[in-house]
Amino acid sequence: MDLDVFVTAHQAEWHRLEQLLGRGRRLTGEEADELVALYQRTATHLSLLQSSAPDPMLTGRLTQLVARARATVTGARRSSWRDAARFFTAGFPAAVYRSRRWWVPTALLCTALGAVIGWWIAAHPEVQAAIAAPEELRALTEPGGGYEVYYSSHPAASFAAQVWTNNAQAAAMCLVLGAFLGLPVLWILFQNVLNLGVGLGLMSSAGRLDTFLGLILPHGLLELTAVFVAAGTGLRLGWTVIDPGPRTRRTALAEQGRAALGMAIGLAAVLFVSGLIEAFVTPSGLPTWARIAIGVLAEGAFLAYVFVVGRRAARAGETGDVEHADRSASVPTAA
8 A cells, every 4th residue: 555645545534524523513414424424434544554554643643533533423422320230230240151161160170179289288298298397387277376367367347458459459360361371360270279279288187177168168159259250251361362263363352351351340349248258257256157158148149140140131142341332343334
């Protein structure tokens, strides 16, 4: 493409579009039709420039021009509480449900691996000795030791905020780093599974597995599920880089990336609930069965939210992506 010839041929159309967008008064019907036609042609010009003769200054100018024209043609849309309600009642649960083929196997495999690591540590004293000295292990596992004190070592409110921040950060990292073929996600998963397995093994070897489960299950069921959802979504994003399917890689990554960003917001809310349970329920004086029951109820509510509400929304066509009007056009429409 000869860039100078292209600009000379279409400069008048771009200038006319700028004139129409710059008018302060309402456009006539004829002018509105002209604006729509010029917007469509300019969008096509922008697509041609991006693929054939990328020029940063010209591309930037036309990108702004197309964005302004698109906002004028489609109408500016403001976010509202209705958008937030729609996100939590349809978009987020649908996105989690649609990614179930990634995060459910991830959860099952990680849970099984954590159990195997725990059994291996509990059954091999030499492995325990490699983890820490005997007196350090006793300090961790004895009544009133490190595992129990951890949940009541700070005021509940500040502890909840700290736990929520750390878990939300881990989930966000799984979602964002999934674009790197999912490899960082596998490392984050392994660290979480290893920590769980070590706790299971050490407390089991000390004959206090019931105590450990009473401490971990109230909040851990929901917390780990959220992490597994984030990891599964990150792995799905990484696989999209390898196999985008019938879409272009750019379009597929854009769709998955937007859904992952929305999922990060939804999972932050889920982890906020698990953080409250970890801060106020886990260290409480409630009987072990009552604390575990609260954790099971929270987990059951989330799963029902995903597999009932999410499935219904997914079948209705919800994908967890942003509204169609808020997406960038993947294929410009020619006039």
